[in-house]
Amino acid sequence: MGFGSFFKLPQYNVFDYKPRFYDPDKERRREMLNDLRKAQGKDAYGEENDSSKPGANIKGSFRPKMPRKAYSKRNSSIRIIAIAITLAFVAYLVFVADFTPLVKLFAK
Secondary structure, eight states: OOSSOOSOOOOOOOOOOOOOOOOHHHHHHHHHHHHHHHHTTOOOTTSTTOTTSTTTTTTTTTOOSSOHHHHHHHHHHHHHHHHHHHHHHHHHHHHTOOOHHHHHHHHO
16 A cells, blocks of 8 residues: 555456357257257256347456445545645644744745
């Protein structure tokens, strides 16, 4: 946890894509089996949950690993505390500190 940055920098989104091997024979067998099932009056196997469709596994893979609200809330509280400390120090310098030696130094 560093105090060096007061502004939230954008983070990269991680995309977890796993390439698959395409087997045309397996695809042909699956289509034939689905045709047979439809001919018998049964539902085609795996039609609704077909993971071979492009983009089937992409749907939830763009979610960030840490929720944005928790990250921004933690940083905002640290930022507010740092600003309050800085303002208190400046107020102390303006109202309480004695600058007469400094004024005499620059007056010469």
